[in-house]
Amino acid sequence: MRRCTTGVLAACCSLLALATATGCGAADMTEQASPFANAQGARTVTLSTQSWVGAQANVAVAQYLLEHELGYRVDTVQVDEVPAWDALSQGRVDAILEDWGHPEQQQRYVEDKKTIVDGGGLGVTGHIGWFVPTYFAKQHPDVTNWKNLNKYADRLRTAESGGKGQLLDGSPSYVTNDKALVKNLDLDYQVVFAGSEAAQITQMRQFAKEKKPFLTYWYSPQWLFEKVPMTEVKLPAYKEGCDADPEEVACAYPHTPLRKYLNADFAKSGGGAAEFLKRFKWTTKDQNEVSLLIADRKLSPEEAAKRWVRGHEPTWRSWLEK
Amino acid sequence: MATFTAPAPRTGLPGFLGFLRRPAVRKLLLLAVAAAVLVPLADSRWASGTWPHALTVDLTEPLGDASTWIIDNRDSHPLFLYFFGHVSNAVVLAVRAVYLVLLAAGWAGVAAAAALVAWRVAGVRLALGTAAAVLTCGLLGMWVPTMQTLALMVVAVLASVALGALLGLAAGLSDRTYRALRPVLDTMQVLPAFAYLLPVVLVFGIGVPAAVLATVVYAAPPMARLTALGLRGADAGVMEAVESLGTTARQRLFTARLPLARKELLLGLNQTIMMALSMAVIASVIGAGGLGDRVYQALASVDVGAALAAGIPIVLLAVVLDRVTGAAGAEGSAAPAGEGFEETDSRWTAWARWNGWPGWVLAAVAALAVAVTGRLAGRLDWPETWIVHIAEPVNRAVDWMTDHLYSGVPYVGGTADWAAHFTTGVLNPVREGLQWLPWWAVLLTVAALAWLIGTWRTALTAVLAMAAIGVLGVWQPSLDTLSQVLAAVAVTLVLGFGTAVAAARSERCERLLRPVLDVFQTMPQFVYLIPVVALFGVGRAPAVAAAVVYALPAVVRITTQGLRNVDPAAMESSRSMGATGWQQLRQVQLPLARPALLLAVNQGVVLVLAVVIIGGLVGGGALGYDVVFGLAQGDLATGLVAGAAIVCLGLMLDRVTQPTRRRTKKGA
Numbered sequence: 001m002r003r004c005t006t007g008v009l010a011a012c013c014s015l016l017a018l019a020t021a022t023g024c025g026a027a028d029m030t031e032q033a034s035p036f037a038n039a040q041g042a043r044t045v046t047l048s049t050q051s052w053v054g055a056q057a058n059v060a061v062a063q064y065l066l067e068h069e070l071g072y073r074v075d076t077v078q079v080d081e082v083p084a085w086d087a088l089s090q091g092r093v094d095a096i097l098e099d100w101g102h103p104e105q106q107q108r109y110v111e112d113k114k115t116i117v118d119g120g121g122l123g124v125t126g127h128i129g130w131f132v133p134t135y136f137a138k139q140h141p142d143v144t145n146w147k148n149l150n151k152y153a154d155r156l157r158t159a160e161s162g163g164k165g166q167l168l169d170g171s172p173s174y175v176t177n178d179k180a181l182v183k184n185l186d187l188d189y190q191v192v193f194a195g196s197e198a199a200q201i202t203q204m205r206q207f208a209k210e211k212k213p214f215l216t217y218w219y220s221p222q223w224l225f226e227k228v229p230m231t232e233v234k235l236p237a238y239k240e241g242c243d244a245d246p247e248e249v250a251c252a253y254p255h256t257p258l259r260k261y262l263n264a265d266f267a268k269s270g271g272g273a274a275e276f277l278k279r280f281k282w283t284t285k286d287q288n289e290v291s292l293l294i295a296d297r298k299l300s301p302e303e304a305a306k307r308w309v310r311g312h313e314p315t316w317r318s319w320l321e322k
Numbered sequence: 323m324a325t326f327t328a329p330a331p332r333t334g335l336p337g338f339l340g341f342l343r344r345p346a347v348r349k350l351l352l353l354a355v356a357a358a359v360l361v362p363l364a365d366s367r368w369a370s371g372t373w374p375h376a377l378t379v380d381l382t383e384p385l386g387d388a389s390t391w392i393i394d395n396r397d398s399h400p401l402f403l404y405f406f407g408h409v410s411n412a413v414v415l416a417v418r419a420v421y422l423v424l425l426a427a428g429w430a431g432v433a434a435a436a437a438l439v440a441w442r443v444a445g446v447r448l449a450l451g452t453a454a455a456v457l458t459c460g461l462l463g464m465w466v467p468t469m470q471t472l473a474l475m476v477v478a479v480l481a482s483v484a485l486g487a488l489l490g491l492a493a494g495l496s497d498r499t500y501r502a503l504r505p506v507l508d509t510m511q512v513l514p515a516f517a518y519l520l521p522v523v524l525v526f527g528i529g530v531p532a533a534v535l536a537t538v539v540y541a542a543p544p545m546a547r548l549t550a551l552g553l554r555g556a557d558a559g560v561m562e563a564v565e566s567l568g569t570t571a572r573q574r575l576f577t578a579r580l581p582l583a584r585k586e587l588l589l590g591l592n593q594t595i596m597m598a599l600s601m602a603v604i605a606s607v608i609g610a611g612g613l614g615d616r617v618y619q620a621l622a623s624v625d626v627g628a629a630l631a632a633g634i635p636i637v638l639l640a641v642v643l644d645r646v647t648g649a650a651g652a653e654g655s656a657a658p659a660g661e662g663f664e665e666t667d668s669r670w671t672a673w674a675r676w677n678g679w680p681g682w683v684l685a686a687v688a689a690l691a692v693a694v695t696g697r698l699a700g701r702l703d704w705p706e707t708w709i710v711h712i713a714e715p716v717n718r719a720v721d722w723m724t725d726h727l728y729s730g731v732p733y734v735g736g737t738a739d740w741a742a743h744f745t746t747g748v749l750n751p752v753r754e755g756l757q758w759l760p761w762w763a764v765l766l767t768v769a770a771l772a773w774l775i776g777t778w779r780t781a782l783t784a785v786l787a788m789a790a791i792g793v794l795g796v797w798q799p800s801l802d803t804l805s806q807v808l809a810a811v812a813v814t815l816v817l818g819f820g821t822a823v824a825a826a827r828s829e830r831c832e833r834l835l836r837p838v839l840d841v842f843q844t845m846p847q848f849v850y851l852i853p854v855v856a857l858f859g860v861g862r863a864p865a866v867a868a869a870v871v872y873a874l875p876a877v878v879r880i881t882t883q884g885l886r887n888v889d890p891a892a893m894e895s896s897r898s899m900g901a902t903g904w905q906q907l908r909q910v911q912l913p914l915a916r917p918a919l920l921l922a923v924n925q926g927v928v929l930v931l932a933v934v935i936i937g938g939l940v941g942g943g944a945l946g947y948d949v950v951f952g953l954a955q956g957d958l959a960t961g962l963v964a965g966a967a968i969v970c971l972g973l974m975l976d977r978v979t980q981p982t983r984r985r986t987k988k989g990a
Contacts, residue, residue, distance in 0.1 A: 049619065051618075056619070075611075076619075077528070077529075077609050077611065077615070078606070078609075078615055078618055078619050079528050079608075079609055080953065080954040080955075081954070082954065082955050082956035082957075083523065083527075083528045083608075083609075083953065083954070083956055084528075085956075086393070086527055086528060086956060087527060087528040087529065087609065090396075090397075090527045090529075092527060092528060092529045092609070108393070115397075158742070158859075158861075159741070159742040159745035159746050159750075159861065159863075160745060160860070160861040160862065160941065162750075168860070171954065172947060172950050172951035172954045172955065173954030173955060192860070192861070192941065192943075193941060193943060193947055194860045194940065194941045195860075195937075195938050195939040195940050195941045195942065195943075195946075195947055195950060196939045196940065196950075198855070199851075199855045199860050199864075199939065199940040199941055200860065202855045202860070203855065203859055203860040203941075206724070206738070206859060209725075295625075298625055298627070298628075298713065298714060298717055300628075
């Protein structure tokens, strides 16, 4: 019995110690930054890098300029898209530089809770679609229309797709309607999820090396197009609202102007860094240039950003001026 | 499935009555009777091959609501403001404090401190190794990430040890607590790390606090288990003697019980550290930062070389920590029991023992001196010019491998062809077979296997766990995952037993193998996911391959040890009877090493499951994909249900392969 009371006492003491350590009263988790931020007195900006290389390119260039031109320390955190919104609203991350459209999160955090603000356009337009390698499209020009896809199903069969053709999909974090599309368009295909973009790219390059045909979910801007030329397969045209019901989608993906989002507090009090990130705006070509340096030439993101910055001074000067 | 039960020792064709008297047969008969009654009943009500829909519970809505509630109330509800907020704050502060101390010590100071601690604990040789390992982290250009991981690890390990020791103390001193705690700890031990991530993310959001807490939950159980074990295992005679001296309970605890449990405590520390490290890497998926994050980011651009540059420091940290804590444990046990397996090091420790605190003071002063010198010299950060870039040559090597091995190799075919054959020839039939089996047949098989190897208790747990999967409504994907686990375990056991037999027969073979096993066992799974994709394509085959590579070292190690420990007298007598090497192996070594073999199977199954789940990242699909999906989309319903199913699957697999009562019977 006595032991029991000692235990309870000890638990209370440790709780008390914890509370005093972190200051009494309320502890708002939204006010907490990363423990690695601001080490040794530097001003730190935390950017979210998503897993695809285009997003890494944005971050690399922003990081390079923030560090070398504005004197900040930049931390990057790799998080998937939806959790990144969450982290942004909590202030764990200061900015997302490339968002492909998350209406639900936007409604919740930007409109309702006002913890995130729109940071303007990135200047790049994103598009998702189905692609076949160009060498295959040249041999069989009619494969580029969805109506003829069933004809080629048996040529696109793999061990994973069972008796059907394989439609290769990527990371689970990406926006995709492919399962519904295959069903609603009556295609003899099986969606095979690679599970991560890295795995998907590796697989596509292996196919391309052997000039094998494949059908894949892919998106632009993407550096892989420079390495493996691909042609889009036409799906039924996109019309406003045709993708409203995720079960009933039977149309192509829209063209999305990519946007930046900032944490509301950071946008207000982030000073030069926030201003800079709001003005950060470039083109698809610029982004691809950096992406290719990172992913294909295997340069470190920092080195790739340095090379781009060296060649495009007028572009980034305009992001810096007051 | 039946191939996993170890071969029966001798089959002498006894009469039918003798046959009936064997416990295995009796158990099976009982099960058959139960099945004969229950199956027609179940089949008539819910006649379907897969788990009947009527018996599922849909958790999508409540889980979705819970997630929305948490997101909406996270910055205002008192529970978050006054409890989770403080926990999170404390973690951030602690990690930050350690991180700043590490940065302030500079690379020279950290290396010196690490080496000196290793010297005090484990001797000169390990101290040199430690210093070399720490400096290698810097050489690879990973200094700052290494320090971030280290800071996170220090906090997580301290918290795990404190929590584990408290729980272990409670369980070690009170029988009731022990009985209540043991099944929980046993279960936590077998859960794949991936299953822990979602719940903490939900409450704490992405970031370091969530990562640290997930790590603590993952790493505390071994400490608790071993503490309890050590305290309960105290020699009764010694305890009685101490009691007769008129000591109080507290005195007995501190002067007798705890010192007697020293070996277990240190083993617990060792296991906790190893598990914390592996979790710290996986936690990069939820924003842990540090080395794991570097690996994860490098993989996004399919940069195996960069991933390896971040992976090597993890392996080095793991090997160093493992050896140092292991040596500390061995030193404690060497004196009374005389069974130190680190013979080479104990010589050094004896030499280096400066009798307690003078040595420690010397070490502290030396470390401080180095740190201050580094500071004065203005060399806190690792110098840029000292960085060796290994990424490029590694990538070239990987490219060469994939170019030349992927397909079209004459006669043997390429790795891609093997993967395709494996998928169509093994994985697909196993999966289809499992999914074709009526649900009650799966439950019966589970019950039969678990009961044959373990007790009726383990069988019941296994069946209930399997049924829970059905109730959760993820029967099909779980069987898919199960089929991958079975295939991977089969491959692992074939390769593992083969290697182990070779290693047990030849000293040299084992010596060559040991460092390889160390590296493979501590390598973060992320690092070899991508080369595996490059070799085997996307799909279930690479997931299985990664799982095999991960589980193999443990299986080899346990089996080798088991074969080695076979009574030399038995070996000698069989040799004198003129048995050939093969006969010896088959008729003496393997039967006598049966407990070790079963343990190897059990470990193999648990490890394989952990990686097959992570295989969701390379196209493994099934439950692993659902968890990744849940994390990526913030879709708790999918993720948590899949996580729970993984837990159940792990529980089932563990119980099915757990030889609980057999050890006592193997006296001969």
